[in-house]
Amino acid sequence: MSTDSRLMKIRDGIQEGLLIGLDIADGLADGFPGPAKALFVEIKIVLDLVDQFTRNKEDWESLRAKLQDITDTVAKAIFGYDPDTLPTSLLTNIGTMNKVLDGIQIEVEKAQQRKGWERVLLLKRDRKVIQDLIGRLHNAVTRLNFQEHISHTLSLHHLTLSVHQINSKQELTWLKEALASPVQITLGDSCLEGTRESLISKILGWVNNPAAPNIFWLSASPGAGKTAIASTIVRKTGACRYFFRHTDSVSQNPLQFWHTVAGELVNQYAVLRADISNAVKEIQKQEQRVEDLDLHSQFQQLIKSPLKTYYDRLSHTQASKQQVLLLVVDVLDEANREDKRLWAALLRTLAEWSQLPGIFRLIVTSRPYDDIKHHLAPKCQKEILATGKVVSSETRADIERYLRSRFDAITSQIQEQQPNIPSSWPGKDIISQMANQAAGLFMWVKAALDHIEGGGNPMQRLQEIQNSSGVRHLKGLDGLYITILQTIYGNLEEEEKDILQKVLWTIIIAKQPIDLLSLEEIIHAPACSLWWVEQALRPILVEKNNHLLQSCHKSFTDFMLEKKRSGNFTVDQKLHGLYIPLEGHTDSVISVAFSPDTTKVASASRDNILRVWDISTGLSSPLEGHQQFVHSVSFSPDGTKIVSGSWDSTIRVWDVSASLNMKAGDVGESFLEWTWDSKSGWILTKNGKVPIAWIPNILWSGFHSPSTCLIIGAHETVLDFSDYIPWEEWKI
Known part of the structure; x- marks a missing residue:
């Protein structure tokens, strides 16, 4: 079926009142880069979050249905326009809806992170949140009046939109299974509104500059806020993404990288599905699976070849504007680097991205490691987030803005108990001092504020933070971590200190999220006896979905494992002596x-x-x-x-x-x-x-x-022993 025939069939379905599925909406969005694409991607992100709920499924399903209605409404509104001639009023409405969805996503993520032990209260809270979110969406759609543009779309008799591929559900399901892509980690927090504006504007300008190198490397020290920037770019552009995480062994595995990226490209860019599908079929003809390929072969067969095929076909069309396809790779340095051969292969293939046409853009964030610099620097546009003594005035101002925002929320909580506290607490001078202490590290600010907010006397804790830069010879994050740990342990009995240390050490050694029930089993604690630990350790731990606890940041994990940095708080792996269950199999x-x-x-x-x-x-x-x-x-x-x-x-x-x-x-x-x-x-x-x-x-x-030896099938097999040397492995 030709593209025009396919579009006419879709239009006929709209006129008959049929809903437009998310896959078809993706196909339309690929013709409308910018706000429309970002809107559809934002909806998909929220839908993915909703699908992760194991409680209140029927209530959350009502929110899912409302989001699908929004998808249909916007798809119908843009369908009849040329991508270059979308009315300004429609673009404005789409942008407004994007902001509404940003708020929806934040609320859904908060709902996922709420504690589950008071189940009745939790279910009631869920229903209240869901009703509020559905109300927000309904009011936004009504106010933005998409119906006017839908009427215009349905009155058109000629469609100019080009959709390269709209896959059937069955085909798409097969392709996703064949790519064997694990579920990607939930996006982190975006940058606070009004911060990092210059850098984000620079990155977005690079995305749309065909003359610039097609790799952008954002390099920074631990805690500088790379992930917040990466998450913001993904949300603003609808980019494909891969986030390495030190607490997730699957994401750390370099061999998972390229076939997972292929799966992400299939999810985000419908125009690539046909070419990636053909590549997978070719691999299967060779009686192979994509995950069995080495890294170089994965990149060549699943990424480089399909993308070039798509570009060659696109270059021969009448397309007036080629869509930019963006991949964001966050914290590359948190990939598993133990196998030096695999790590080097990953870096080589990332550098080889520079050989792709300019419409394929790659953003990489990482620490400034020499081997990453060696492979990427000659082929990329590089941006360094300065920290320490050379931190920029803009970054310092952004940190002050973040401090003020968080302190406003903390002050409101304090005023409920102490109404006499001024709304301006703690004042400009202290905020300025803390911004100096942070030295460009947003992670320092977050951990400090979590400590102040986490319990006890907030004013006393603020004083401790102000004094943290003077802790022995330590500065920055190390000094702050020492201060927080001293405060946590300071008011505990010896038995409580021992329990807290076992819990913290276990979480650090496990290097993966772990729940309180598993912790009780590991350290042989009585049931329901660790409820207080989570609150006590809040400034240095984060609670993920399903109430799993993990280190707040890789910098804290590294700190706890190095004696010269953490002193008496260091994890002693020999002394630890705790049994860690090996869990992962789903059967005997x-x-x-x-x-x-x-x-x-x-x-x-x-x-x-x-x-x-x-x-x-x-x-x-x-x-x-x-x-x-x-x-x-x-x-x-x-x-x-x-x-x-x-x-x-x-x-x-x-x-x-x-x-x-x-x-x-x-x-x-x-x-x-x-x-x-x-x-x-x-x-x-x-x-x-x-x-x-x-x-x-x-x-x-x-x-x-x-x-x-390498064991080989006995039938119709020739065994060549000419290169065999006794006591050494056979060559294959």
Whole structure:
């Protein structure tokens, strides 16, 4: 079906009163970059948040239905216009609706973070919030009068809008599953209104400047506010995003990066779906899965090739304006860098983005590490967020504005108990002093204000913060963290200090969100006995969705793990001695194996998945490929390979460091274990009936067990031993 025919069919559906689905709305938005696209993306973000609720589902569903109505209304309003001739009044209305949705998103995120122990009160609170949000949306739609533009759209007889691809729901569902993209982390807080205006304006100007390099690198010290800026840009532009997080092992894994980005591109930019879908089909023709590809292949086949194909097709059309497609990658430095080969491959492929046409833009935020600078600096436009003594006057003014905003809220709370406190508390001089102490670090300000607001005497806590820059030789975040910890521990009994320390150390060592019930089990605390800990540790922890606790910032995690920085508060991993459960499998675990160096554990499960666990952190990487129960697992003697056996009649050999499935052999029969017949040289299934692979007798001296070699299917397989050296691994 031609593009014009497809559009006419959609128009006929509108005239018949049919709703426009979100996917079709995406297709329309791709023709209208700017406020319209941002509006549709904002709606999708809020819908994703609503879908995460496990309580009050029917009530939240009513908000979802209202948001879908908004989508339909705006889609109908813009449908008949040319992208370059949208009326100013319509653009203004769309911009106003965007601001309304920003507020809606904030309220939904707050609702997700509310404590769940008073369930009856929580459900009542939810209903009140939902009614309020639906009311806001209804009033906005009524006031903005989109109906006038809808009437104009339906009166048109000729449509000029070009939609390159509107996928069927079935096709889109298949594509998302094939890309195996994990759910992306919820966006962080945006910059406070009126702050970072110059920088955000500069970035938005770069986005739309085809003459500028197509990579923008925002470099800054920990705590400078990179994530708030990245979140603001995503919300303003509707960009595709990938946020690395030190508390999320999945997002940290470099091998997850490019196929997840491909999934995000499919979600955000409907015009790319056909080309990415074709790329996935080509990969599957080779009997591969996208997650089995190495990083370079993922980038080449899922990103570079489809994007260039789309651009070449676009260049031959009559398109008057090519849409900019933007990817935002936040805190790149929080990716797992233990495997230097993988880390280098990730940096190389990011730098290779510069070879794409200029309409494909990439923003990267990170700490100013030398290896990141080496790969990106020659190919990008670079912006440094200065901190310390060279902090800019604009950043200092922004911090003062943030301080004043937070203090206004804190003062209002204090006045409920002490009406005599002036509304201007604590005054311009103290706010100016705190802005100087912050030295450009928004994280310092946030942690300081959370400490002041978190309990106790706020005026006394403010005085402690003012004195924090004089704590020993420490300054900045370290001095503030010491002050906060001293205050937290200062008024506790010894037993309480011991409990608090165990909880804090466990959260730091786990490096992932953890709930109070799990903490009680880990430190052997009585049920419901840790309710006070969450409040006590509030300034240095954050509560995520589903009431999971984690470190407030990577800078605090690093601080707690370095003796020279945190002194007596340092996490002593040897003294800690706490059991951390390895949780991740969704069914029974059948077999486990330690790596030769005892730093890792491999587990096989009835959920068809293997996992490789880091014992020191409790974090794991899933190894997926088996189609039935995985019954046996073993490490190679050098610890670099894992062999697994499954009821799906295959054995698989995995690269531990890369988490890549390297080979699979069909053994013709399900098995639990395998054995080597030293008389014949055959590797056999445990029952001794089915041969898997054969080892020539001249090589027996270098062969100890199946785990020392790559196991290959026995049938129609040629084994080449010409490069084999006894006692070393086989080359493949």
